[in-house]
Amino acid sequence: MFKKILIANRGEIAVRILRACRELGIKTVAVYSEADRQALHVRFADEAYFLGSSPARESYLRGDKIIDIARKCAADAIHPGYGFLAERADFAAACEAARLVFIGPKASSIAAMGDKAVARAKVAKAGVLVVPGSEGEGSLRDEELLAYAPKIGFPLIIKAVSGGGGKGMRDVRNIEEMPDLIQSARREAESSFGDGNVYLEKLVEGARHIEFQIMADQFGNVIHLGERECSIQRRHQKLIEESPSPFLADDQSLRQQMGVVAIQASRAVDYANAGTIEFLLDTNRRFYFLEMNTRLQVEHPVTEAVTGMDIVAEQIRVAYGWKLSRKQEDIQWRGAAIECRINVEDPYNSFLPSSGRITLTQPPTGPGVRIDSGVYAGFEISPYYDPLISKMIVWGETRPQAIVRMRRALEEYKIVGVRTNIPFHQTMMDTYPFISGKYDTRFVEEQFSMLDAAENREMYLDIASLMATLVAHSQMEHRAQIYVQPAQKSTWKWVNRQTRPNR
Amino acid sequence: MFKKILIANRGEIAVRILRACRELGIKTVAVYSEADRQALHVRFADEAYFLGSSPARESYLRGDKIIDIARKCAADAIHPGYGFLAERADFAAACEAARLVFIGPKASSIAAMGDKAVARAKVAKAGVLVVPGSEGEGSLRDEELLAYAPKIGFPLIIKAVSGGGGKGMRDVRNIEEMPDLIQSARREAESSFGDGNVYLEKLVEGARHIEFQIMADQFGNVIHLGERECSIQRRHQKLIEESPSPFLADDQSLRQQMGVVAIQASRAVDYANAGTIEFLLDTNRRFYFLEMNTRLQVEHPVTEAVTGMDIVAEQIRVAYGWKLSRKQEDIQWRGAAIECRINVEDPYNSFLPSSGRITLTQPPTGPGVRIDSGVYAGFEISPYYDPLISKMIVWGETRPQAIVRMRRALEEYKIVGVRTNIPFHQTMMDTYPFISGKYDTRFVEEQFSMLDAAENREMYLDIASLMATLVAHSQMEHRAQIYVQPAQKSTWKWVNRQTRPNR
């Protein structure tokens, strides 16, 4: 087995990978930027080396430096995590050249799936529907994009060629707003992936985003670990994922069919290691191949929860050259799992990111709750990286049990010092469309509002007022003056709490 | 279903029960002593009422006050947790009389199993071996105990009649040391259960402590959820539990047989709700009935981890009058689970308890790790209650995976402000007898020593010295004086780390 692995990432995923290595008896090497000296992945690693200043392009995107460090400290493999260098074929190739095992697919597979045109051609040959788009045209200039748009028809999506994680994506309703949107998409893509190229794709209305987890070894064995439902998104950023998908729950044959297709698609690019095939399902249950993520996904834990398989450990084993530890028929699914992504975004202030020092964090624990986090009390959240600071995954014997457990866990989760989107998740867990599993990728942006949703929940105006007053009083006390005034009546009555819904 | 449940307990188990209630949509009522106003169970509950001053006998043992509060706040049930009033038949009866559902067995079952003589007579009739003892004689005076001892023979154990949790237990090797041991056993029993009565029992040499989890409803349906191995004990206090037991791993028929006996024993006292049948296994794999714990066990989470069943939620359902949610044939065991009890005891100072304010706590998270804790950063540990502050449970696809995961989690677990026994667990996880599953109930006291065990682990004298020096320097700096002295040679070489075992 590998002796030492360098983790070319940060935050919760770096910690997740460190844990897998430790459990496999493999030494770990962390790399860190100026902002991350105190980060959890640095504290947990066996070795840690400074990479560069805080901006990603000067640290976590510096493949050359990272490979250099890996060789100096005699690591024999590199795990890229997700984001940063995870889907850069050139980096995978560079590792190979440096005789370092890249824990992921071959560079050629990354390239093949990275080039949307090639990818779709290949899977289309396998008889899979693909969403129409401009990817076949190569990278187009602005005017070319504007000219091509009508062929696809509106609404459509502008997507970053080297995209992922919803970065550099824009929805376009009509030709008028398109020029500005192209600009901002290119800007975001440039700053996220160092590549401003974009392409166009038809926007499938009322679609659900459902993906399949693939695991493949270097001997041509490919299995799938079932699907993940990822339709709860905002600006194409996934916020909540679950497995199994409530949409497929009653449709074993469709699940079966999609799983087979996912495996075919992976074989089409001679895939090895963990990967994810993303599908769009339209309202008629037709499914379209969207793309393949040739890396570990943020949301992999929901699959781990229902299958019991440690996906990261399996990635490392197959990268080392071992056969898959399980056959397709060995995979059994138990219960239901849901993941909420905890971002430092203020849901009460149009999801603006928040930074600063975390002064207190009290993660929920107890039965069926898993937290994957990269932060701790005393850690300073810098503005340089992704707002995802923690993932909360719950497992339940049934989906309803998982939902109530998530509610319970969200309420327990205390984070002080930065604003998080926990209230968003709490609201979502009380929303009918989510509870009933009837939602699509547009739900958050088009039908969900913190305010409206809140209307359906009991108000605690009296309690909130009292709490604020007591706090204010304790702080003003020193300058408080007794002021006598005539007694006054209040028609307002103490609210009867017998009717309060369970918290 | 119940509308409101009062939890007559504190600490991690009160929090565990609160969580189950919340997930079932039941309102929760906490009670608290002077020392516990800021305790987690008070913070998490829907309602919280002051009980009395800190000593248990003035608060958590005041059944009268608790029932009074339950009626005042219109609770319809009381969950006693473990310890305190959990196995007091009189309290269960008092609840009944107050028309409050006692979430546990009928008072008569508690009494039957509480009276060791009756209990053993009943199960003996079912053809089960029992450990010989004086319990048949009723409560004996000191001289009577001394007279009876030879009939049993040495070594023997002094046990508290209303015992549990190892409190008021003493091993006796010979008649000479017996008088003092009787005194200290009575003292401990008195202060723990308000009952200083003790009895004698033969000490089975080389025995393993293996118990079976029982779940029964009020319709006579009884199932078992498999066994728990609890032989890692110190002064009869369980420290580590696991399921399945490595001792039974290869002996399905013995497991089968014990499970059947456990169910018979429960039926013998017309048992309902969750309970545990404790067995001793001698070196010839003969098993003896020890006693039945007519309550929830501290170590129930290892069973939850392998069966996926929420035992506390099931307790509440059957107490309300529902049928068991599963039949025996529905129970499936997956993987292996281990629990380490985190106590505020200093393993480097003969396990002396430690108290004070917890200034930082960073619980381990990630795949397969569950923490059940009653404390948090900023909480003051008082000397009034049990030293158990947290339980760490890990699950793995196999026992070896569970062990390495536990190692990983123990190293991650940071608690500052009080001393804990985490280093004890870390040492144990590296000890051959534990890893190989070859240990008995005497292992910790007779063969295990932190020091000897440490011998087998690599030393970090150089690192420790450097760390201490840097810390000392940073603190002395202000009064440091530059002092020049002739250069000196050191034959000592920087330790080569290539050989360091995985952390």
Place this chain on the structure above:
Amino acid sequence: MKYIAEVDGLEFPIEILDEHHVCFGGEILEVDLAAVSGQPLYSMIVNGESYEGYVYPDERSWQVLLLGRSYTISIEDEREKRLRTTDTGAVSPGREYTLKAPMPGLAVAVLIEEGQKVEKGQILVILESMKMQNELRAPFAGNIVRLKIKAGDSVQQKQILLNLIAPVAQTSLENR
């Protein structure tokens, strides 16, 4: 000490009687407030009901995060209020809002000009941070009186970007 707490247009008169008793809406309540770990996280037991919430001071008010819901509450002691309300001579001034950068980042677009009239919710500035384009919007209708940045500027956290003044008509209720 007497206070008036105002939330969602409702006014709650609250009198602090002693450390553990308040008169709330004419009713005497037993209360016990405790800060958790010395943080702005509070455990409050009122007549036996246990609540936990975050309480943050705002510019003019307090924000309470309670059971997954946010409340903006303004509190004044009765003396202040009486002074303010009796002091009928003065005209209540138009509200001024200072838009500060919520975090360090790059101002990729500035969509308004100094002096311009803007609607409530209108996008003023697009700030790129954490690799995301964040739209900073007008909290209420008004006029941009001071614009301190231009597109391309990189800004520090809390740096003042612009000032917005509401017409005098605005009522204090719009504080929310």
Place this chain on the structure above:
Amino acid sequence: MKYIAEVDGLEFPIEILDEHHVCFGGEILEVDLAAVSGQPLYSMIVNGESYEGYVYPDERSWQVLLLGRSYTISIEDEREKRLRTTDTGAVSPGREYTLKAPMPGLAVAVLIEEGQKVEKGQILVILESMKMQNELRAPFAGNIVRLKIKAGDSVQQKQILLNLIAPVAQTSLENR
């Protein structure tokens, strides 16, 4: 600044060169020490190796908890040491140990008398706390010089229970 760290009878000369460099056993090491959340929990990176440990000051020494193992380390700067070792005139005094109550509790048994000789590890006092009988033992052989409690006394945390003096023969190595 030069220090001598002593642990398990081994002496490590350590010279602090600057904030990020030390001379350790004749070798220059790159070090970076950071306190985690301002606690006695430290993250130390030395020549790329990352360690995390607790460092607590003791009476005369430091206790380090590192990778599930405890180390007792005494540190003195070279000046102190030189003074101590060159100062040959004086006789190093017998060690004195003060037994304090590790936590509040009830002294249920006092098994020794003032002036009594005790062996290393011998039980001196049984203290009941957290419902457990805790045996307080002698850290080394010596004589009980001051006994401040009797059976039945309830004691406060850190209250002095007795003093133990070791014969002069004892070497400082037994500090461990």
